[in-house]
Amino acid sequence: xxETEPCGDGLLYxxxxxxSGLDSVLGQxxxxxxxEFVGEDQADxxxxxxxxxxxxxxxxxxxxxxxxxxxxxxxxxTIAWANACRDRLYPVMKQSIESFDRxxxxxxxxxxxxPYHYVSLGPGDGQKDAVILQDxxxxxxxxxxxxxxxxTEMLRLAVRDLIRQLKFSGKRILSVPLDFSAQxxxxxxxxxxxxLFGDTPVLFSLLGNTIANFDDDVELLGMLATELLRPQDRFxxxxxxxxxxxxxxxxxxxxxxxxxxxxxxxxISALRRYTDLHVDTENLLxxxxxxxxxALLVKIxxxxxxxxxxxxxxxxxxxxxxxRDDTIRLLITRKYGQEGLGALLADSGVRMVRSTHLDFxxxxxxxxxxxxxxxxxxxxxxxxxxxxxxxxDDVWSG
Amino acid sequence: xxxxxxxxxxxxGCICVAWVISGVWLFVASGTSRFEPAVxxxxxxxxxxxxxxxxxxxxxxxxxxxxxxLADELRRGAATLADPRLAPADGTNRRPRxxxxxxxxxxxxxxxxxxxxEQDDAGLLGRLHEWRDVVSGFNRRLDLTExxxxxxxxxxxxxxxxxxxxxxxxxxxxxxRHLHELQDYVDGSHPDLSPPGRxxxxxxxxxxxxx
Numbered sequence: 001x002x003e004t005e006p007c008g009d010g011l012l013y014x015x016x017x018x019x020s021g022l023d024s025v026l027g028q029x030x031x032x033x034x035x036e037f038v039g040e041d042q043a044d045x046x047x048x049x050x051x052x053x054x055x056x057x058x059x060x061x062x063x064x065x066x067x068x069x070x071x072x073x074x075x076x077x078t079i080a081w082a083n084a085c086r087d088r089l090y091p092v093m094k095q096s097i098e099s100f101d102r103x104x105x106x107x108x109x110x111x112x113x114x115p116y117h118y119v120s121l122g123p124g125d126g127q128k129d130a131v132i133l134q135d136x137x138x139x140x141x142x143x144x145x146x147x148x149x150x151x152t153e154m155l156r157l158a159v160r161d162l163i164r165q166l167k168f169s170g171k172r173i174l175s176v177p178l179d180f181s182a183q184x185x186x187x188x189x190x191x192x193x194x195x196l197f198g199d200t201p202v203l204f205s206l207l208g209n210t211i212a213n214f215d216d217d218v219e220l221l222g223m224l225a226t227e228l229l230r231p232q233d234r235f236x237x238x239x240x241x242x243x244x245x246x247x248x249x250x251x252x253x254x255x256x257x258x259x260x261x262x263x264x265x266x267x268i269s270a271l272r273r274y275t276d277l278h279v280d281t282e283n284l285l286x287x288x289x290x291x292x293x294x295a296l297l298v299k300i301x302x303x304x305x306x307x308x309x310x311x312x313x314x315x316x317x318x319x320x321x322x323x324r325d326d327t328i329r330l331l332i333t334r335k336y337g338q339e340g341l342g343a344l345l346a347d348s349g350v351r352m353v354r355s356t357h358l359d360f361x362x363x364x365x366x367x368x369x370x371x372x373x374x375x376x377x378x379x380x381x382x383x384x385x386x387x388x389x390x391x392x393d394d395v396w397s398g
Numbered sequence: 399x400x401x402x403x404x405x406x407x408x409x410x411g412c413i414c415v416a417w418v419i420s421g422v423w424l425f426v427a428s429g430t431s432r433f434e435p436a437v438x439x440x441x442x443x444x445x446x447x448x449x450x451x452x453x454x455x456x457x458x459x460x461x462x463x464x465x466x467x468l469a470d471e472l473r474r475g476a477a478t479l480a481d482p483r484l485a486p487a488d489g490t491n492r493r494p495r496x497x498x499x500x501x502x503x504x505x506x507x508x509x510x511x512x513x514x515x516e517q518d519d520a521g522l523l524g525r526l527h528e529w530r531d532v533v534s535g536f537n538r539r540l541d542l543t544e545x546x547x548x549x550x551x552x553x554x555x556x557x558x559x560x561x562x563x564x565x566x567x568x569x570x571x572x573x574x575r576h577l578h579e580l581q582d583y584v585d586g587s588h589p590d591l592s593p594p595g596r597x598x599x600x601x602x603x604x605x606x607x608x609x
Contacts, residue, residue: 392559392561
């Protein structure tokens, strides 16, 4: 007789010997252990990074680049990120984490007492997820946690501490190493979640101003809303904000990231991972500009200021010429103006259910920036472009 | 003229000629010699009516058997459509499954046996041909679904197939409707074939319609 396990809605499903064995082992072990759902092709990711490092010469950070997500891949960048999160000289990050429980408490009522499962897109070091999970499990004894990130190491960083801190059962955690910014992967994630949780609502989160790290933030948020969000689901989004859009504030925004040496170490750790460059932090530039009428855009770039061409060897043993004054963009981020934030949500096809604002000026009296934490839902009247017919539709049509 | 028609005409022609000769013989004979043509006339009459009556009885019996097995097969078809394996997969219980097939052997036998050869059966024959096509298409699609899921290892597509199979007014709804119409037609034309349990079957099938 096959072993069965009750899932959220009381149904029974058969377990394979591997899964039933894992279930038993995870129930008995005291050390932090959980299940990882692996399937993405690592070679594709690697090829993407290599291609981005072969792009054209640019003195403004518009050529070679390491895109968001890949900056966190590997043990060294992960450790550097964890250090940046604890750096007292990087108060914005610290304040964002320390104030999160209060801000979460102020938007939490809009979710009601509905039992949600929680899917964290880019869990970071897991501190914010711990706050959310602790709260959500009051309304859902069967609460499951699905952290999703390109970096396996970041997932391990987030989940390990979280299991210890919350005494959260590893049986209810499934970490998914996946680049969720790719549409195919988001579709795959939705399919996985539907198989796991059925119609039970899911709370997704994209915290820590992660959305601002993507070149096309509107397209990303719109794609995530289309692929992942069902009417019963909610999306928790955290973004950095600015009261005004002007060159002076753009310079201040860029300077904010210069303050922290640990953050700088994190940014260049990706460069160390993917190239054999002798990295000099003096060559790290922080450029702040105004991005139209929507946000302050900060680019962190590494520039060849040696006055001569350098030959870089990439991990695939290919040599790339890093010319004089050429740049590699290591990170972009934004601080959104109020209008820009409204446009981001409207153009992405989501509506705000509830939001709360944290003003860093009040907290530190040194910058005028802040953070918004918002609960979003799909717009009820949103025109969703229907997906094309599947093979099943072709078989069962007419 | 076909060979069977020629034989029938020759047979009945010979009988008629023998009957006429016996009649003339009866008319010209006298006394006890009249008994022999009289016996021949009565014997011929009994032979002809016996053949026709037996033929008719055999045809009726074949037709009744064909309709009975047809009605039984349609009831089994309704039970198949109400089978849990054809119900929508719920929640996380979406495992590969072998679907039950709609039976169509009695329809095939009824069509090829010639048992439904009466003038009144023309409408029923048309409906049976149509039903056979629908069932054949349905069973073939179940074959394709199983082959895709089992042999191509596409278990992740089970929700897609489940949705496509059970979508509103989809193939399954249409085939249920078709079956009910055919059952109603058979029951209406031949109420003697409807078993006592038939009325009880209906709510199950109709409940399946609105699922």
